[in-house]
Amino acid sequence: MAESKSDSDFLKEFYIPAYIFNDETKCSDLRDVPKFPVLVFINSKSGGQLGGDLLNTYRSVLNEHQIFDVGEEAPDKVLRRVYTRLEKLKQEKDEFATKIHERLRIIVAGGDGTAGWLLGVVCDLKLPHPPPIATVPLGTGNNLPFSFGWGKKNPGTDRNSVLSFLEQVMKAKEMKIDNWHILMRMRAPKEGPCDPIPPLELPHSLHAFGRVSSTDELNMESIDPQEGYHTFRGGFWNYFSMGMDAQVSYAFHSERKLHPEKFKNQLVNQRDLTAPYVDDGLLEVVGFRDAWHGLVLLAPKGHGTRLAQAHRIRFEFHKGAADHTYMRIDGEPWKQPLPKDDDAVVVEISHLGQVNMLATQNCRSKSVNDVSSSTSHHNGEEDDDFSDEDDSRAEPEFRKFGAADTFRIPDEIDISQLS
Known part of the structure; x- marks a missing residue:
């Protein structure tokens, strides 16, 4: 033509x-x-x-x-x-x-x-x-x-x-979106190869980083520092979820998204929570009563309960009645084994920079730049501890967000398996 x-x-x-x-x-x-x-x-x-x-x-x-x-x-x-x-x-x-x-x-x-x-x-x-x-x-x-x-x-x-x-x-129009780095550590098997072979089927966004013999930097007193650990890291932009919500996704491969406007009526005044934005360096912690509570996100007015905001969050999983839980990163679920002895599975999520996005004029995502500075929570000091302007001094597992060297799709992965 x-x-x-x-x-x-x-x-x-x-x-x-x-x-x-x-x-x-x-x-x-x-x-x-x-x-x-x-x-x-x-x-x-x-x-x-x-x-x-x-x-x-x-x-x-x-x-x-x-x-x-x-x-x-x-x-x-x-x-x-x-x-x-x-x-x-x-x-x-x-x-x-x-x-x-x-x-x-x-x-x-x-x-x-x-x-x-x-x-x-x-x-x-x-x-x-x-x-x-x-x-x-x-x-x-x-x-x-x-x-x-x-x-x-x-x-x-x-x-x-x-x-x-x-x-x-x-x-x-141009907008920024926060990057979230995720680091997961678990004790390596006492028997078996020393290489960090994944002991479970992880999503594409998490990759083995290496064995760690000392855990002082994570203050993991509950784990014997003499033993080695499997370390996995990667990143996400939308959400990390665990529990029943992730189990539903794991079973049915359903896809859902927590949008900022879902929580605008859930501000807890006594906690002094700010409005949620995609570029404020804050992770929104949202709770659901059960999987079906989470599923109401599909409805126009569905929402969970916003519990907190954080630049960095840490989860420790210890021995309990369950031998596994379900986790999910940006729609990719996996079945996560839990400790059987006096061990711990540790997951740390931290803010690590931003990426420039293109958005339509009527997009749902909201930026801190869309409001006056008087309503912004930033005071010029909050981001200092999480800045990656000079990451040469950072621990190796935090030096890269992941894609170029560690967050990349491995060569052995069939691209047809990736959405």
Whole structure:
């Protein structure tokens, strides 16, 4: 089908020429720098045939060099290569490349697992100008796209649908979202290999880090420091849940999302809780009476009881009547064994920086920047203990949020298993 002049002019605002990606001869007619140059990452395995169709459509309307299938090349490798190339061109005083670098945006199409993978990569690479990210709901979950106004249903994959989404990207506003680092430790088996082989089936967002012989930094007096431990770490953006709510998800693979507006009528005045935002560095602690209480989140006015807010939270699981519990990170559930002896399973969640997101004008998520400074809880000192401006002094397991080296999808994982 022939491309109209209006479509052609529109697509030029997103188009990145081939020389940006390799050493091809620069075109002589490169005068107008695109206002919204994009890198597009698509999980071709998401949504059945939809992922592959969407990949082909984007490659047909933009430069195929700027479209990537995450099943063929990992995002961290792509971004390292692209940003290395951009830096080289900037050093050569290439003004076109410099403006591409400043204006770059990212589109990621896939389920929440794919979106989280990309967010973790951008966080880990510590790019000089982190690009804002738009998420296309494709596959299952799709809580991140829903929260930032991109919808929850699988998109159309035809040309007009892609053009419509790109128009939304053009009009989108930038917002930040908090990163949450999770660290889990449990005693390693007294017999067996010393390598940190996962003793359970964990979600993609948690990976073995290494054996720890000393636990002083976590003040785990209840665990013998002479013994080794399995350590797992990773990250999330939406939620971490445990108990019956996670068990329902584990059994039925249902997907739910706790939205900030669900709790606006649950403020506990005597606890001086602030309004919930996606970028305030605070984790909302919400309780449910049982799994079915949690399921009312599906209803328009459903909500749990907001119990507390914290920059950092720690759970210790000791021997009890139950031999396991259920946990879930951003929709990915697993069955977590509990201690059988005088051991403890420790889970620590802490704030670790932010990532730039693209959001539609009517998105559900709320930012602290949307309100006056008088209603903000920040006093300029609260974030000091959790700053990652210089993480060279931090403990090794906290130096990376995870995606580039540890939060990445392992090579042995079949990409088709990832939403």
